[in-house]
Amino acid sequence: MPTSKKQSSSLQEKPGISSPEITNIAAINQIKNKRRKQPSSQELIKGILEGNRTSLSRAITLIESTNPEHAAKANEIVNGCLAHANKSVRIGITGVPGVGKSTFIEVFGKFLTALNKKVAVLAVDPSSSLSHGSILGDKTRMEELVKDENAFIRPSASGDTLGGVARKTRETIILCEAAGFDTIIIETVGVGQSETAVHSMVDFFLLLKISGAGDELQGIKRGIMEMADAIVINKADGDNIKKANLAKLEFNRALHLFPAKKSAWTPKVSTCSAITKDGISDIWKTISDYFEMTNESGFFQEKRKEQNQFWLMETINEQLKSNFYNQPEIILQLEENKKAVQNDEMSPFAAAQELLKLYFK
Amino acid sequence: MPTSKKQSSSLQEKPGISSPEITNIAAINQIKNKRRKQPSSQELIKGILEGNRTSLSRAITLIESTNPEHAAKANEIVNGCLAHANKSVRIGITGVPGVGKSTFIEVFGKFLTALNKKVAVLAVDPSSSLSHGSILGDKTRMEELVKDENAFIRPSASGDTLGGVARKTRETIILCEAAGFDTIIIETVGVGQSETAVHSMVDFFLLLKISGAGDELQGIKRGIMEMADAIVINKADGDNIKKANLAKLEFNRALHLFPAKKSAWTPKVSTCSAITKDGISDIWKTISDYFEMTNESGFFQEKRKEQNQFWLMETINEQLKSNFYNQPEIILQLEENKKAVQNDEMSPFAAAQELLKLYFK
CATH class of the missing domain: 3.40.50.300 (P-loop containing nucleotide triphosphate hydrolases)
Structure with missing residues (x-):
């Protein structure tokens, strides 16, 4: 019987299910090696700069990922490529x-x-x-x-x-x-x-x-x-x-x-x-x-510079809004204030001020 | 000599300047009365609804004022008039x-x-x-x-x-x-x-x-x-x-x-x-x-409703931006990050993320 040692991978056996002491060391190591083979940011940057399409595709997949770890790695790669773009x-x-x-x-x-x-x-x-x-x-x-x-x-x-x-x-x-x-x-x-x-x-x-x-x-x-x-x-x-x-x-x-x-x-x-x-x-x-x-x-060149500025500001502004409109108490109060505005009980400006006070309190 | 009692109005005398005990009670009261005559929000609303142009002008002046007390009063008047607009x-x-x-x-x-x-x-x-x-x-x-x-x-x-x-x-x-x-x-x-x-x-x-x-x-x-x-x-x-x-x-x-x-x-x-x-x-x-x-x-009617919604959201969005871009530490870091973006040392998105982290910390 296996000991109660913590299971860190489904490649290892589950307690309560009888199985040999070790399932297949060779197979486990092979899979682990493949996992380890995820290239580093530096390796991907190097590959991209050499024109390697696999590196390029992998890096784009990181950009598209919603996983925060991938996002951090994608950031490193993008910043590393900027000077060559x-x-x-x-x-x-x-x-x-x-x-x-x-x-x-x-x-x-x-x-x-x-x-x-x-x-x-x-x-x-x-x-x-x-x-x-x-x-x-x-x-x-x-x-x-x-x-x-x-x-x-x-x-x-x-x-x-x-x-x-x-x-x-x-x-x-x-x-x-x-x-x-x-x-x-x-x-x-x-x-x-x-x-x-x-x-x-x-x-x-x-x-x-x-x-x-x-x-x-x-x-x-x-x-x-x-x-x-x-x-x-x-x-x-x-x-x-x-x-x-x-x-x-x-x-x-x-x-x-x-x-x-x-x-x-x-x-x-x-x-x-x-x-x-x-x-x-x-x-x-x-x-x-x-x-x-x-x-x-x-x-x-002027236009490219302006576009960079635009995206810098745009990203900030979108995030500010997203943070505001996703607060649970804002969501509730916004619904109420919208109704009050539609019923002419409150001006749009007074309604906005009330919500802002709630957010910044 | 006047006592050192706190001066609450320039209509009263200044310490160190000799003057009679009371300058002119009648004049002071007259001016104080005029000041008191500022109509209340309710009086202004009533005047506006009666079509009184002086009330209308006075209320608009409150709307245009940058004084926070006036703003509160203006808000009351606007909300009071909404149903009749x-x-x-x-x-x-x-x-x-x-x-x-x-x-x-x-x-x-x-x-x-x-x-x-x-x-x-x-x-x-x-x-x-x-x-x-x-x-x-x-x-x-x-x-x-x-x-x-x-x-x-x-x-x-x-x-x-x-x-x-x-x-x-x-x-x-x-x-x-x-x-x-x-x-x-x-x-x-x-x-x-x-x-x-x-x-x-x-x-x-x-x-x-x-x-x-x-x-x-x-x-x-x-x-x-x-x-x-x-x-x-x-x-x-x-x-x-x-x-x-x-x-x-x-x-x-x-x-x-x-x-x-x-x-x-x-x-x-x-x-x-x-x-x-x-x-x-x-x-x-x-x-x-x-x-x-x-x-x-x-x-x-549809368009007016949409416009109300627009101004509700617009006011919020403008205030969110104004709060962000007026933070002293954001002003400094934004300048630096803009430069980094222009020199291709940082992507616009990475630059934005750094600023947002600073703001929301």
Whole structure:
């Protein structure tokens, strides 16, 4: 019978169940060794800087983990990679479902790797915790790119708030850059708040559209068109070409009406077909022109600095709110005060002051 | 010589300065009586509900005061007026300097009082603490309206942040409504964040423009056009009429390209002249149509409820930030961490976490 010594692993036997003194020392040691093999932060940083994809993937998994130990390790890795990051162009691509984002990114990505670019494709999709990774979740939709050794595809981190997904994506960008990827594509779906988050982490923002009947801008969330550095009308092939050209005209007219951008860049409208590949090289030309111009003017670096500041403050502000709104007594009192405000018994400001007094007491 | 009894008022004499035992009892009592005459909250509420303009003005002064005692009293008054508020239409009017906002509001206000409306004109201008009340500060710019007994004009509360000015304006709206004003006009200058604040406190948002050469939309802050329920091209008189009509065409085309509004309202573009008064009644017709439609659909009440919720949360969030960023140790550490982020020694997220740990410790 085994002694009553504390069980530290289910690999060891349970008391009360008869078994030999030692089940299988060799097997236990083998498993223990494998467990021990979890690479250290330093090993992962080294691997990433050497361009090792397994190290990169493992580190991203740590970033995505909700385990606090993993979070600490992920922090070390991100901070260790920072000095080697930033040498890339970051391109955001958005568009409502149905515009052909995956197919476009597949073709555009292949075009870039043929130019010897190293391309990482990431996604921001806070809804993916519900839809189980609707964006990039099905890697088979990019079956050519996924096999390309100069491309790295990672689905959206899931099971989280937009703030959480955004943080994870931002940190993943840093690791990808440290691993030598020079072109980072961030995909997002054009419905919701996620475009604003993506806009705040990329250098260039591309809005993908298709031509449709009537109002060309239906279905785009307010403000997204104003964010775009380029609008590309996809599926401009076959019978669609004429409609696509008309849409191009209409978008050009609309963009002309917007106030000038801080970058001094005039957004470009073009058509393309992911099937015939027409217009793909023009898009890269537009993006290259943008980078040349903003590098020369200093706007490129300026914007990255601003984005860093933005995320620093944004993280703080989100945490402050999260701490407040998760206090049990605040949750209760907020419900009551909301009702009092709706019934005109209390002004919104008086209601807020009461809650703040409760929180800071 | 006076005794060393504690001096409680400068109306009493100072020790060391010879003077009669009592300076002037009659004078002191007279001044003390005047001081005592400050009306109570209940008296002010009663006055406001009777439509007494002096009570209204005094209560607004309490709202604008930075004295904590006044703030408590103001809170009582606002909460006492709440049940009698809300019976009005709230119209926001914005436009860059030079479009003729004051003249337009004067003419539009006179038009409304002629229809037996009771019109209150308020302003949101957080810059007024610097410019000493640029908006509505000079009441002589509305010399007809200011004399109108059915109009009440109040310049922007000054010396404060946008959040502060917004709160004071929101509370002033409540008092004006309780005093029987049925049409509230909120003026703001079309440069900065203040339009978003005003948009969140009005039912109808009017963008005032003039026709110019070339790009009609230059100088409007991003997003403002999307907020507008109506765009009015002012100064459409004399030689300007043709240009104004062209501008109207261009704006109509631009508005048509925006996604549909939640209110299901299609923004209207029109021209007007504050000099010839052409187009003024059409603007009121548009606004009336809007109110009829949104009242019927329920959107009107829905939006007001949402705005109340917005201001409840907004006040809380602003206070949480203000408390955090004003801690002396946070101010110091934030400076250091910002530098570390700019030098790529720390990720924005790690920098934020460090600060949050410091705050919540």
